[in-house]
Amino acid sequence: MPVATPGILWKAPGMLLDPSGPLRVRWGYLPRIAPWLLRFISASRARRVEEISIALAALHDGSVEAFEPLLEMAGAGDMLRRTGWVCVYESEAGFQGAAPMLELQRRRGVRFEVLAPEELRQLEPALAPIFPRAVFYPQVAHVVDNFRLIQVLAEAFQQRGGRLLREEARGFDLGAAGPRAVLTDHGRRPCESVVVAAGAWSKPLSAQLGSRPPLDTERGYHLHLPAPGVLPRLPVYSSERAFVCTPLETGLRLAGTVELGGLNAPPDWRRAEVLARHARRWLPGLEAGGATRWMGFRPSMPDSLPVISASPRHANAFFAFGHGHCGLGLGAKTGRLVADLVAGRAPRLDMAPYRIDRF
Ligand SMILES: Cc1cc2nc3c(=O)[nH]c(=O)nc-3n(C[C@H](O)[C@H](O)[C@H](O)COP(=O)(O)OP(=O)(O)OC[C@H]3O[C@@H](n4cnc5c(N)ncnc54)[C@H](O)[C@@H]3O)c2cc1C
Structure with missing residues (x-):
């Protein structure tokens, strides 16, 4: 809703x-x-609510199922309860x-x-x-401990070669083809692509990439x-x-x-x-x-819809935030959609309602 x-x-x-x-x-x-x-x-307004609810329903469709392979990979299938x-x-x-x-x-x-x-x-x-x-x-469905959920997923990510850096992203080194590095409180982190997914703190980072969402x-x-x-x-x-x-x-x-x-x-x-x-x-x-x-x-976001979007300005920059009341439930599905965008695959969903420049 x-x-x-x-x-x-x-x-x-x-x-x-x-x-x-x-x-x-x-x-x-x-x-x-x-x-x-x-x-x-x-x-x-009634007409907007109808449109927004259609976009929300499309996003929620399959959102619980999107967790299943992740939980299986993390050996934590028992965390999801379908009561x-x-x-x-x-x-x-x-x-x-x-x-x-x-x-x-x-x-x-x-x-x-x-x-x-x-x-x-x-x-x-x-x-x-x-x-x-x-x-x-x-x-x-619900999870039996949302903190443990994040911990087991982070662990599984690292076991498969992912790296977690506890650093504060402060900006970007922007080249002609987009961000070349993330600038953190620990230094310069070269990158091929950037996904801004900093929850309620995503606004200043988005602004540095040329987008100003009303978050x-x-x-x-x-x-x-x-x-x-x-x-x-x-x-x-x-x-x-x-x-x-x-x-x-x-x-x-x-x-x-x-x-x-x-x-x-x-x-x-x-x-x-x-x-x-x-x-x-x-x-x-x-x-x-x-x-x-x-x-x-x-x-x-004021229209209850998240931002899941490629950057209108930089080919290698993406955004995933603004999930409001539903960020846990929509996490796995959002991950999939962002992966599609970054890999250049067309998501099986009309992404227009979630664009960063829709306002
Ligand atoms: C009381 C309450 C109950 C809720 N209940 C539910 C629920 O039942 N179901 C549901 O689906 N959702 C629920 N939510 C909403 C859900 O918590 C959010 O939608 C979700 O956490 C958003 O996820 P996110 O990853 O976008 O942001 P966050 O979870 O806020 O994570 C953003 C992360 O980015 C980090 N960060 C910020 N700035 C930087 C930076 N510059 N550099 C590096 N890292 C940075 C932050 O430290 C944080 O770890 C609830 C929220 C609240 C407050």
């Missing part, structure tokens, strides 16, 4: 008034993010409000099943009986409960509260919310703590002892 949907302009002010609500703007950052917000609002996930609604009005979103999902071929309270109880007995409606999405960040928070006492069988999501409880091999992860505040403002941990309050109501007996908290920077 695109993040900007019709009506967001009218819903957002109410949400913004609540500092612990699902969406917050740091007022001091408002002037800087205003151009991004205008584009975000423009992307919420589906369930979206719960705390009120009938909340569910009715989601009707246009469900219709859009139906048009895009997303499979789902609307559940009555008793069906939800059978699917997920750990949940309190407080949800008049729920929607089950059988096609969704910003949607900051998000998580609270990790190592011994929750009660663990749902599958991820449980609330679109009303914009967060998800995911059972991991290391405990229960409560993650979500959106804060527009840029890359430099300190975290507002109230936003993480409030997740425990909601989760306690959902999951009776939940223990939050030993909880750890985290804030991350979603790299977000």
Whole structure:
């Protein structure tokens, strides 16, 4: 689903008034993010939402399957769980409000099943009986530990001859045919091709290659409960509260919310703590002892579509960032598409919606 949907302009002010609500703007950052917000609002027009959802669906198609060969190679096939996930609604009005979103999902071929309270109880007995409606999405998969996932993939990469350098890329040595080297805090790294994939920090590097995408960040928070006492069988999501409880091999992860505040403002941990309050109501007996908290920077484009693109200026420069809320899920598929672009193969997907110069 695109993040900007019709009506967001009218819903957002109410949400913004609540500092612990699902969406917050740091007022001091408002002037800087205003151009991004205008584009975000423009992307919420009904016709654009339709187009964006088509481009998102094309990208998500086969995104779970794209992980399989990687996980197999890394000997970590057990990390992927295909349990589906369930979206719960705390009120009938909340569910009715989601009707246009469900219709859009139906048009895009997303499979789902609307559940009555008793069906939800059978699917997920750990949940309190407080949800008049729920929607089950059988096609969704999750990983049991996203940090371990990255570690095993990095290890497999190195075992096959890849090299990981922990250095900060600061710029490029540009020749007539494009970047010849990456300039890092450790020196000059000669290169044949460059892929800028620095998440929310990709903007200055892109600018040095002549591209200025309207990238910003949607900051998000998580609270990790190592011994929750009660663990749902599958991820449980609330679109009303914009967060998800995911059972991991290391405990229960409560993650979500959106804060527009840029890359430099300190975290507002109230936003993480409030997740425990909601989760306690959902999951009776939940223990939050030993909880750890985290804030991350979603790299977000105003139209909810990532940049997966060749450089319009340099034949050997490429971009892969801006995946917003879906960068983990789309990681493997994006890797494949970028590999095609770098190798000069035509991807089996119309790449126009993800071009860096689409704005
Ligand atoms: C609370 C929260 C929950 C989320 N939940 C989900 C989820 O359930 N599913 C999902 O799919 N996505 C989820 N996301 C989104 C997901 O985390 C992002 O979309 C994803 O991490 C983006 O991947 P990336 O590799 O583009 O950027 P990042 O993961 O941010 O990685 C970019 C990397 O580039 C490095 N870097 C930056 N600048 C430089 C430089 N100059 N030189 C060298 N290295 C540099 C950074 O250190 C970083 O390691 C969530 C995000 C948050 C905050």
